[in-house]
Amino acid sequence: MVTKTVELLKGFASHEEIMEILATVAADLGDVIDVSFLQVKPLKGAMTNEVFEINWPAKSDGHLRRVLVRLYGEGVEVFFNREDEIQTFESMSKHGQGPRLLGRFATGRVEEFIHARTLSASDLCDPEISALIATKMREFHNLDMPGEKKAQLWPRLRKWLNHAKSLCSPKDTKNFGLEVLDTEINMLQELLSEGCEGIGFCHNDLQYGNIMIDEETRSITLIDYEYASYNPIAYDIANHFCEMVADYHSDKPHVLDYRRYPTMFENGAPGLEVRQRFIRAYLSSEGKKPTKTEVGQLVNVAERYTLANHLFWGLWGLISSHVNTIDFDYKEYARQRFKQYWLKKPILLNSPSIISQDGVPNGSVAPFTI
Structure with a gap:
C-alpha cells in the first residue's frame, strides 16, 4: 500500500528531484527518509496545481512528520508570475501568515503542513x-x-x-x-x-x-x-x-x-x-x-x-x-x-436588459439558455 502511494509521484517528470528535496527537508528536521515508509496522499479540491500530503516517521520519536508538496499545473503561467507568487509566499511567512516554504524544485515546492x-x-x-x-x-x-x-x-x-x-x-x-x-x-x-x-x-x-x-x-x-x-x-x-x-x-x-x-x-x-x-x-x-x-x-x-x-x-x-x-x-x-x-x-447595473427573448445576450452570441 505504501509502495503504491509513492508511485503517485513517479508519474511526474520531476520525481527524482522531488525525492532529493524531500530528503533535504527531512535532514533539516533531523530525519532520514526511508522510501519504504514514505506515505503520499493526494489532496482533492485543487484546480490549479496537484497537491500531496507527504508523511514519514520522525527519527526522534517515530511520530509522523507531515509536509505538503505542491506540483505546479501545466500552462498556468499565463495566470500569474511564479516568481512573484513565491515572493508573496515568502512575504506572507515573514508576516506570520500561512505556511513556511521548506524547499523548491523546478516544477513545484515543499511547504510546511498546517495542522488545522x-x-x-x-x-x-x-x-x-x-x-x-x-x-x-x-x-x-x-x-x-x-x-x-x-x-x-x-x-x-x-x-x-x-x-x-x-x-x-x-x-x-x-x-x-x-x-x-x-x-x-x-x-x-x-x-x-x-x-x-x-x-x-x-x-x-x-x-x-x-x-x-x-x-x-x-x-x-x-x-x-x-x-x-x-x-x-x-x-x-x-x-x-x-x-x-x-x-x-x-x-x-x-x-x-x-x-x-x-x-x-x-x-x-x-x-x-x-x-x-x-x-x-x-x-x-x-x-x-x-x-x-x-x-x-x-x-x-x-x-x-x-x-x-x-x-x-x-x-x-x-x-x-x-x-x-x-x-x-x-x-x-x-x-x-x-x-x-x-x-x-x-x-x-440597473441597465436595460441585455437578454433577448431566446435567452442569448443582446450583442453577443453566447449559446446558453438563461
Missing part, C-alpha cells in the same frame, strides 16, 4: 466561522506587501481575454461572446471605479479550500496565494460570496448552485442579511463600529463587483480548459460564470 482543518463548503454558511473569515480578510487586506498598490484586476482581465481569444476556436470565441468582452471590461472598470475605492492586498481566490481553521484556538489561516495582488477590497469580498455556490469535493465539482449564493444560514437569515453580517464583521474587526450607511455602501459595491468576478473566473475556466490536465470540466465551469454575468448585469 481545511474548511468545507458548508462551513462558509456557519455564522461564527463566517465572522472569523471576515476578520481575517480585513487583516489580510491591511498587509504591507510587495507590488504596485493599485487595482490589478483590470489589466489581468484584459491579458486573460487576449489569451483566451488566442486559444479558443472561432466557434468557442463566438459561442462565449469573447468579441464583446473588451467593451464589457471597459464599462465595468469605468462604473466600478467611480468615487473612492478602497484598495488592499487581496487574496482573490478565497474559496473554502483555501481557508483553514484551528479547532482549538478558532484561528483562521488563509493559504494559496497564486492569484493574490492589490485590488479593490470589495472585489475580494465579492469573490468570497461567489465561492459560496461551489462544492469542489462533490461528484460534479464544476457545477455551481446559485441557489446557495448567500441565501440562508441555519437561522433562516435571508441572503442580504448574510452579506450585511459578513461586512459588518469585516468593518468592525478593528474595534470601530460601522454605521448602517457604511455597511450598506460596501454591500452594494461588493455586489456589483461580482460581475467582474464572473468574467475573471469565466476566462480562467476557458484558458484552463486548454492548458490544464486536472480532471475538472473547466469549460462548463466557464459557461456557468459567463451565464451569471449576463443574467445579473441588467439587475446590478
Whole structure:
C-alpha cells in the first residue's frame, strides 16, 4: 500500500528531484527518509496545481512528520508570475501568515503542513466561522506587501481575454461572446471605479479550500496565494460570496448552485442579511463600529463587483480548459460564470436588459439558455 502511494509521484517528470528535496527537508528536521515508509496522499479540491500530503516517521520519536508538496499545473503561467507568487509566499511567512516554504524544485515546492482543518463548503454558511473569515480578510487586506498598490484586476482581465481569444476556436470565441468582452471590461472598470475605492492586498481566490481553521484556538489561516495582488477590497469580498455556490469535493465539482449564493444560514437569515453580517464583521474587526450607511455602501459595491468576478473566473475556466490536465470540466465551469454575468448585469447595473427573448445576450452570441 505504501509502495503504491509513492508511485503517485513517479508519474511526474520531476520525481527524482522531488525525492532529493524531500530528503533535504527531512535532514533539516533531523530525519532520514526511508522510501519504504514514505506515505503520499493526494489532496482533492485543487484546480490549479496537484497537491500531496507527504508523511514519514520522525527519527526522534517515530511520530509522523507531515509536509505538503505542491506540483505546479501545466500552462498556468499565463495566470500569474511564479516568481512573484513565491515572493508573496515568502512575504506572507515573514508576516506570520500561512505556511513556511521548506524547499523548491523546478516544477513545484515543499511547504510546511498546517495542522488545522481545511474548511468545507458548508462551513462558509456557519455564522461564527463566517465572522472569523471576515476578520481575517480585513487583516489580510491591511498587509504591507510587495507590488504596485493599485487595482490589478483590470489589466489581468484584459491579458486573460487576449489569451483566451488566442486559444479558443472561432466557434468557442463566438459561442462565449469573447468579441464583446473588451467593451464589457471597459464599462465595468469605468462604473466600478467611480468615487473612492478602497484598495488592499487581496487574496482573490478565497474559496473554502483555501481557508483553514484551528479547532482549538478558532484561528483562521488563509493559504494559496497564486492569484493574490492589490485590488479593490470589495472585489475580494465579492469573490468570497461567489465561492459560496461551489462544492469542489462533490461528484460534479464544476457545477455551481446559485441557489446557495448567500441565501440562508441555519437561522433562516435571508441572503442580504448574510452579506450585511459578513461586512459588518469585516468593518468592525478593528474595534470601530460601522454605521448602517457604511455597511450598506460596501454591500452594494461588493455586489456589483461580482460581475467582474464572473468574467475573471469565466476566462480562467476557458484558458484552463486548454492548458490544464486536472480532471475538472473547466469549460462548463466557464459557461456557468459567463451565464451569471449576463443574467445579473441588467439587475446590478440597473441597465436595460441585455437578454433577448431566446435567452442569448443582446450583442453577443453566447449559446446558453438563461
